[in-house]
Amino acid sequence: MTDVLSREQRCALLAEAERDELVALADECLADGAAVRVLTGPEVGAVAAQVREPVLAERFLLGDVLACRAEVELAGQRGWSMRLGDDRAATLAAAVLDAEAEAARPRSARVEELCHAVARRRVEREAAEWAELAPTIVEFEELT
């Protein structure tokens, strides 16, 4: 991942961040009294998971995945978030952080730092996961 995050990368990492860290940083962002307006939600709903299967390359609908979305306006910039699950506070906070970064407000660097921390945690989590899985690689012997 490059140091400068695209908006989509930022949204993805904020969607993976912990609730407490999102809410704490969003509170800091709003502590200067900036006018914030909630445009959407936070609203819990479903995202229909569409799959393109590999045999005929046809799409089908697998089912719904629970998600929550919110949109805010902060300092004239819109911030948007959608996260899996039903955590309204975390989703609203992520939207505030997206707006903070879009508006290049004082804590936008902190938002970026949080995103990089989330990305590092993902790498660590996956490494720990592979350390558990790798010993289960098997090579069965063929009886001929």
Place this chain on the structure above:
Amino acid sequence: MGYSGARGGLEAILAAEDLVRRARDHAPAPWASTEQITARFRLAVDRVMGEGGLYHEPTAAAALRQAEGDPLEASHLVRAHRSTLPRLAVSEPVDPDEMTVLRRIVPAFREPDGPQLLGRTTDYTGRLLEQPDGPPEPGTVQDRPARERSEEHRRPRRFLDLLRKLDLVADQRRGDDPEPVDITRKPARPPAPRSAVLASMARAETGGLVSLWYRSILGPDGDVHEVTLGEVRHGRVPLRVRHPHTGNPVTLGEFRVTEAEAIENLDGADEDRTRLDVGYGLCFGHNERKAIAMSNLDIANRRFGRKGPLEQLLLLTVDGLDSAGFLEHLKLPHYVTFRSIVERKQAMRVAAEAGEGPAERPADPAGKEC
């Protein structure tokens, strides 16, 4: 309560409901938290997510607790809850090749591209019941040496691609891209596009689907001939939607799925007998029985679905809420229905005793009067 010409009974119904709640919620045992259920009853939770058609582990766990552990009742609760939710988006098409595998076996071939990764399984473990007196002692965490997870480990090339490379698979890939049928908005009826059949199987009752799969092997229809599995995987796939401001895909997170490929020998007069074909199964969570049955039934349906009853069976009979709902409703008062049957019998007897034969009439299909 009002049904079939009966009503009333509200006090008894409330008392019965209260009996369930008190016995369930105030049993002399520690509370089964949502975290307990998701951590210790993972496969039951995954099954409920699949049959309920909504991926969210805590919701499925709450439903299992409320349903006293009955997976079908829990799926019913999840479906009812899901019906109250707005649809926020339709995802970008998930590409199963992006799956981060947690388990991956290729039963058909010893040395596929990438590893045979057993993952979390008891497939090779003897079925000996353990009855511990209490919780186990805290386990010692083995210090596992870090190993590099290569791209081949993370996303091994699928067996189907190897078969294609060897020119062993009849290429059925479509040039067009039809919109998938949404069976949650409009029930599918035969004849229906394959997308409707795949969606029906993905949220089918697992036992019902396995039963139909077995019937297709041993039963009178014989729609499944070759039962060789190409590949079975369990892993995480990313869910993406379009960002409303940039229009680009944005990843919301990952969800777990089980995927299976079934190999079928083409031997029909109008088929390419020099090649194989592959059926596909994919469902929420870790549910290998369902994915395997789905993959075999997919190819069977493509070959024989409309020559026999298979497509109709897949679209109309494997949904747990449909079948169990019909079954369960039989417990509701049918006083009027049965009295009508008795009165008809009595009338026929009177007519027979008077020397009048019963009027000729064609038999109704079974179940019509339920």
